[in-house]
Amino acid sequence: MARYFTQDHEWIDVDGEIGTVGISEFAQSQLGDIVFVDVPADGRQLAKGDEAAVVESVKAASDVYSPVSGTVLEGNPALADQPDLVNSDAEAEGWFFRLTLADSSELDELLDEAAYEAFVAKL
């Protein structure tokens, strides 16, 4: 399994054809207390860069973009009752959605963990 990041602070874990998407630890720390997450519906077709989810902190709503193209398998059902999982465990239990990748070559355009950390360090 490999993990990639975007410059918009999403992460995606890829296992074969299946990707799991969330927002980074850095992003959750910037957002603060998260009170609601709107995850995409099963079966939704997403193009890379599409607005896939909305995350609401106490102060602001933010769009979460799909790091790759694909078809949504499921949104994280736990976030409906526990949106603060994104605060407590952004890069594992606080995942947003899973999708079937349409084109795994799109992953080449994403950052690996070291490159993302270097990117964040410069912010």
Added chain:
Amino acid sequence: MSETVHPPEGLALDPDAEDLDTPETQHLPLDAWHRTRGGRMVPFAGYHMAVQYEGIMAEHLWCRENAGLFDVSHMGQLVFTAEDGVDVAQALEAVLPGDVTGLGVGRMRYSLLLDENGGILDDLMVTRRQDDIYMVVNGATKYDDIAHLLDHLPDAVTINLQDEQALLALQGPKAVDALSRLMPGVEALVFMTAGAFEWQGTPLWISRSGYTGEDGFEISLSAESAEAFAEALLAQGEVKPIGLGARDSLRLEAGLPLYGHDLNAETTPIMGDLGFALSKRRREAADFPGAAHILAERENGPASKRVGLLVDGRQPVREGATVVDEAGAVVGRVTSGGFAPSVGQPLAMAYVPTALAQPGTALRLAQRGKIHTGTVSAMPFIPHRYVRIGGK
């Protein structure tokens, strides 16, 4: 990920936000103190201000149960004096609908700066002191306010913007315990009264007032003494620093409007549900700006008015969302909204036609292509806990 809604208080998700500062963004007296305390600084009302320290939710709840220290030094502190026998209080009544001449020394009231059509240019607190009138206005509007006041007050009135003064607010049920330990005597003040005190040789002007719905105080003091006083307050176990984020959610729960969002020059006191700010004597004399229009609205009802909304579900509906009818036509607008930590659900304020303003009315709200539902609710959402009889 990107921010899609610009929140009222200017919280930036974007870590580059500070780089977007215009060169004019100013530093307040406690700037370094905020940064040392872990404050996340954002540009607001032309100043670098702390939006949060440990987190908005925790700070909000702490203030409701203990005491929160807010730096509101961005607000405009104005002092009015006059010469040539001009009565300052009477002069100010030309621009406000409140009874200023009837204020006793050490008494204050909430009032509104009105344009000639009765539109609200700012909301403010006005206090009579022994030798002058003291006024606190919003930070983002203070220079426009001064320009308006200079235009509308006699030349014999002098306006002094006290930009060398800091302003702190200590709010919450334990504010009186913490402050009276440092400054004995403040417990004798009651809500909307004020007086002069002295702390270690520093003059303090302290009022029992605030904008959270809780008991509390606002303390005006010189910029150079602000840090020492803030440190002394924080040394009290009840006190934590609170940022702009929680200030916004606290005032929303308290049903208190935020100028520039819930009030502006297009809204009148009646539309804004601020009829209490029209003092009886002034209503009877009908001698304030826009009086004919405002008093007709008071009599016949405004076309639209500010209401509170309990929003169904967990997703906040924020400023910029619209109120829509069954057919989707826009009939109103949301002017403030967010998740309310003490209520445990999203709340909003909106302007709706008077026919839809009754508590209990179900409303449809449109935001980013999605329909939400909510119910008109009486405000405040959390009962005010002002102290009207002196003591702890």
